[in-house]
Each structure stands twice: as structure tokens, then as C-alpha cells.
Amino acid sequence: MKINKTNLRILSLAIASTSLTWILNHQLGLGPIVANGLVGVAAAIFMPGALAGIAYTSSFVGMSSLTVLPSVLFALVGGLIAGFIIITTAEIYAGIGGKGGTTAAAAALVTRAISGLLG
């Protein structure tokens, strides 16, 4: 993976989107569905197509329960991992509904493994 401006933007966006969804979900108590919906609508309105898709995909990670993402720090890590997966799998299975969710699930599982290791 090349570290260029585009990839750095994707990683930043993924981290921000995951963390924001986590905060709306757990700290504001809106729940995962409303949190994801809000972030998705905002991303679709304020960002161009590809970036909105990245923000929405990353938002799925932030829907995880506190068992998986116990704090906003883990949400940041989850967003970072989601960003890496998005960058490296961009062209695979494009156009399949739920591909973003599968990406997010992979990121969430890796983050859970990390949080398990750190106790």
C-alpha cells in the first residue's frame, strides 16, 4: 500500500466516521441503527460519491457493541483497520450489496482480537 495523500485521506475519513458513529451509538445513546443512518445521510449529502461510500462503510464498524469496541480509542483503531482494508480491497466484488459491511466485519473482528489481547 502506497502512503500518498489519497490513502491518508481515506484513513482519516475512516477513523473519523467510525469514531463518530461509536460516539453517537454509545455516548449519546442513539443506538447503532440511528447512528449509522445519521452518519450515512450526512456523508451522502456533504461528500462526493466514493468518499461517502468509504465513510458509510467505516460507520458500520462503529455500530459494534461495547464488547467489541469498549472505548472510543478502540473505535479509532477499528477505523484505522477498516481504512486499510478499504484501500487494499477497493476493486474486489464492487457492486455487491453488503460488501462494505463484510469489510467492516473483518475490521471489527480484528479489533476485537486486539482488544482481547490487551485485556
Added chain:
Amino acid sequence: MNTLTIISTAIAAGVATYFIANNLKKGAVLASASVTLVSGIIFPYFFPAMGSTLMVVAACASYGGMVSRKNAPTLLDMVMISAIIGLLFTITATSYAGIGGRLGTIAAISCFAWLGLKNSAKAASRARKSDFLSKSVGIWQ
């Protein structure tokens, strides 16, 4: 009865997302996010008993509704994908609970399942036709 309600909700949400994304041309993200948001607000309010389950089903189906027109050319394809989503959701209700992206994974599996079924049916149909032709040629020889 609950399974039927879940499958019906999935079909409604999936078709709504597909329609908003492709027919109204609002894009997949806005379509799915708006269906998800509306479901999250409406279902718990109007259906206190099953509302929390139905909003999750609707969100899951909306992720499936983000499928491209290339892979799901008609609304019927979306109906079938959504029905599979509803069924899979019921079957996998307690698996990997709490993992963000689980619903999207269910949606992706449902898309692949329907595409696989369609392609298999087409291949079987072509095989039957070619078998018919080769038998027909045999008769006239």
C-alpha cells in the same frame, strides 16, 4: 408469523433502497442511509414489541439494496435478494451478535446466493437446450 413479518420487512426495505438508489438516482449510500435512519426511528415507535428487531432487519436489507444494477437488473432480483436476507437474518440471529458489519455480511451472502442461483439456472437452461439440439440432429441423421 414472526419470520413472515421479518421477511416482509426485509423485502420492503430492500426494494425501497433499490428504488431510491436506481430509479430515483439518489445513489446507494443516501438510499441505504435514509432507509436505515427512517427504520431506526419509525419501527421502535410504531411497533414496540418487534420494533427493535424490525429496524435491524430493515437496515440489513437496505445494505443489500445497495447492489448495483449490473448485478441486480430488475426489482424482482431485489425482492429475491431481500427475501433471502430476511431468511438468513432469522437463521443467524444469535451469530456474531455485536460485530459491526455483520448485517452487511448477511446482505453480501444473500446477493451472492441469488446471483449464484440465477447463473446456475441459466447454465442448466443452456445445457438442456444444447442437449435438445444434439438429440434433434441425431433424429434426422
